[in-house]
Amino acid sequence: MNADALRGHMDALLLSVLEHEPLHGYAIIEALQVRSGGALSVPTGTVYPALRRLERLGYLTSEWATVGGRKRRTYRLTRAGHAALAGERSAWRRFTDAVGGVLAPRSPESPAR
Amino acid sequence: MNADALRGHMDALLLSVLEHEPLHGYAIIEALQVRSGGALSVPTGTVYPALRRLERLGYLTSEWATVGGRKRRTYRLTRAGHAALAGERSAWRRFTDAVGGVLAPRSPESPAR
DNA sequence: TGTCTACATATAGAGAGCCTACATGTAGAC
DNA sequence: GTCTACATGTAGGCTCTCTATATGTAGACA
Numbered sequence: 001m002n003a004d005a006l007r008g009h010m011d012a013l014l015l016s017v018l019e020h021e022p023l024h025g026y027a028i029i030e031a032l033q034v035r036s037g038g039a040l041s042v043p044t045g046t047v048y049p050a051l052r053r054l055e056r057l058g059y060l061t062s063e064w065a066t067v068g069g070r071k072r073r074t075y076r077l078t079r080a081g082h083a084a085l086a087g088e089r090s091a092w093r094r095f096t097d098a099v100g101g102v103l104a105p106r107s108p109e110s111p112a113r
Numbered sequence: 114m115n116a117d118a119l120r121g122h123m124d125a126l127l128l129s130v131l132e133h134e135p136l137h138g139y140a141i142i143e144a145l146q147v148r149s150g151g152a153l154s155v156p157t158g159t160v161y162p163a164l165r166r167l168e169r170l171g172y173l174t175s176e177w178a179t180v181g182g183r184k185r186r187t188y189r190l191t192r193a194g195h196a197a198l199a200g201e202r203s204a205w206r207r208f209t210d211a212v213g214g215v216l217a218p219r220s221p222e223s224p225a226r
Numbered sequence: 227t228g229t230c231t232a233c234a235t236a237t238a239g240a241g242a243g244c245c246t247a248c249a250t251g252t253a254g255a256c
Numbered sequence: 257g258t259c260t261a262c263a264t265g266t267a268g269g270c271t272c273t274c275t276a277t278a279t280g281t282a283g284a285c286a
């Protein structure tokens with residue numbers, strides 16, 4: 001997966017895995033990998049700053065917990081985060097429709113119609 | 114359309130509109146707009162440098178023409194450009210599958226399966 | 227005891243590409 | 257004479273993602 005391709009879609013991805021359950025960063029990375037069928041391996045240097053940005057925007061809240069002697073920062077969607085996710089989903093549809101419409105192969109003799 | 118979303122997909126877009134016919138920059142911008150159903154308005158400051166980059170990569174060749182007193186630089190796909198387009202198309206499918214798989218809404222009680 | 231792997235978070239710095247804004251010029255309509 | 261459409265191009269900035277690195281705990285294994 002080309003790194004640049006994810007640009008601008010990371011927010012949607014993060015918001016989406018947090019939709020129904022709060023998770024900490026490390027678990028988010030694993031969830032992303034599982035849900036994408038192994039296609040998405042997002043590095044920690046991408047996820048942690050992105051989560052903080054999303055929190056700064058008011059889409060997430062976080063709190064520390066200690067589990068098995070290890071500290072975790074667990075993130076949870078805010079009401080604004082749920083709204084943002086809905087927006088991201090419809091933006092994703094518009095985006096794929098637009099790009100897909102251009103990329104779709106067409107025969108030379110029947111242009112667009 | 115959020116600007117960042119296009120990041121990394123511009124090459125595919127440009128290659129695709131040039132697949133069956135050579136076009137000049139201005140016409141490419143119009144074609145992108147038409148084919149995307151009006152969703153894509155790519156500014157000249159994005160397209161012209163991108164076309165040059167693609168030419169530098171060997172995916173396009175260009176030649177100047179004068180039509181109606183106006184100068185145009187017309188771009189055409191090379192053999193390598195056709196191959197690159199095929200690669201971009203399959204990358205696009207993998208990308209949408211991966212992100213789509215994560216974004217797809219799921220009910221809280223039936224996770225992934 | 228020491229080492230390795232998995233778990234867990236974080237930051238600095240670099241790189242790339244897309245955008246805004248601006249510059250330049252022709253042709254045709256009004 | 258002015259305005260819009262046509263047409264190309266560059267400089268500079270911005271933002272996000274990545275690589276690399278740092279730090280530390282827990283548990284397995286030898």
